[in-house]
Amino acid sequence: MINNIFKGLGIALITPFKADMTVDYDALKRLLSYQIDNGADFLCILATTGETPCLTKDEKSKIKDFIVDNVCGRIPILMGCGGNNTAVVIDELKNGNFKGVDGVLSVCPYYNKPSQEGLYQHFKAIAAATELPVVLYNVPGRTGVNLAAATTVRLANDCKNIVAIKEASGNLEQVDEIIKNKPSRFDVISGDDSLTFPMIACGAVGVISVIGNALPKEFSKMVRLALHGEYDVARKIHHKFTDLFNLLFVDGNPAGVKAMLHQMGMLENVLRLPLVPTRLTTLQKISDILKELKI
Template sequence: MQRYEEAKKRIRGSIAPIITPFFEDGTLDLDSLENLINWHIESGSHGISVTGTTGEPSSLTIDERVRVMERAKDAVGGRVPFVPGSGSTNHEETLYLTKKAEELGADAALVIVPYYNKPSQHALYKHFKAVADSVSIPIIVYNIPGRTGTNLEVKTLARLNEDCPNIIGVKESNKDFEHVNRVLLNCGRDFNLYSGIELLCYPMLAIGGAGSISATANIAPGKVAELHDAWFEGNHEKALSLHYELMPLNDVLFRDTNPAPVKAALGMLGKIKPVLRLPMDVPSKEIQDEIRQVLRQYVEVSVE
């Protein structure tokens, strides 16, 4: 139990969900992944996550997911918490990847609600309990109903929190702010709540959240981390100002399906080749022009 309480205290702030870089031919570009991780840590990100939604896990083979996790863990080198995404629509794959995360020495595993098959609440409870029981590392449940087609209800999460001591928190990519409030009411104020909705990062901190796992951190890691630092230091006015300052960037990065705009922006910044695997693709020229225009508000480098 002490281990999990320590994890709750350590895994806070901006946990950056890193994209998975590809070469032009679609193969993994692990050197660029390592460079991105170093840039994030140097910029102040409080933690690193890979192979979550922004990391295109459904476009990766199981072997590739493990390779990304391994390289990321080595790149992080214990400097900040490492929280790989290990969830899948397949239960056995989820068990396998979560155990791999434990073997690698991850600080926690981020496990998404299974997508496409739309399980019942009872089935979700059984799935997450089996995953939690299979490892000793902390688990952060990932609820993103807009992409999974299923909402993990508060009563189900509260039951998991009661029965699984290593389930330490939830990433809520849920626009229902009443739901999010009820998570902490029913799971306890010491349950770690992370925002996965960019415009709710600040509001979730205000109700007692532990941080965010925000795609915007891929582009402005320093500012997203600074928002959290300001909040935890009690400078709420500064945090609120950063919240509004980041809103145009938040908006433009979701003009197309994540992570397409994020990869386009990172390409404009010279960080990666903006390559996605089909059925995902880069945004239209119109959206790319919007991204380029908004980026100029945040960076001094050329984004032509």
């Protein structure tokens, strides 16, 4: 059996763009150094927050190689590899370039709305197509289908390299059911910044975080305190960010966190269509909170 290495603070890494919409590799290099120097435990690349659907195949390959070369093995890298055509995902896993990648994050098939048996067979086939650790990604708000707790546990028991799930259903009862019934080698990772504290209290092992792009030092402190059972101190940090959590997603992801990073001087506030920058009113609120937090 393969154990999960993706624990603590994972960063759902954004893709910085220049004003001309090309990838800003200078900003990406700064961002990677910023994450590693400020407490990130692993990176999650080329997934939702990275605006991956709007990247070309060549861009994705170049970004992956750039990140691997700059990280130099200092922290693990989890890379997005999923879709709603099982055969295409399998082909990518078998023939793609995963050199320097430590695991794959695979989202539930979207749009098709498969049954639970369809989801089980999809992920079982994906797990069989690679020797890399696989982290399931359940985000029904985006995919239109929920990976039920029973299906998650079934996959965890039946597939030796399915090591964890990024749970972003927002359903703490479902999270608790997975944690109660899962095999010991399988882990639950929070997919919601705002629910990370209560999920860790339930037994989750960390988070794949959006806000961590901008505030890795502060958020990693909360995660570590919670993982060590120091809930009173961790809760106070969690509550400091409550308003910010809401603002990050009110205009879509990653519009909010890119606005934050722009305010911090890290990158241009540029997204690729159909995503657009956050509204000025939201931007002002984010700026006000950052001032209150002295960031």
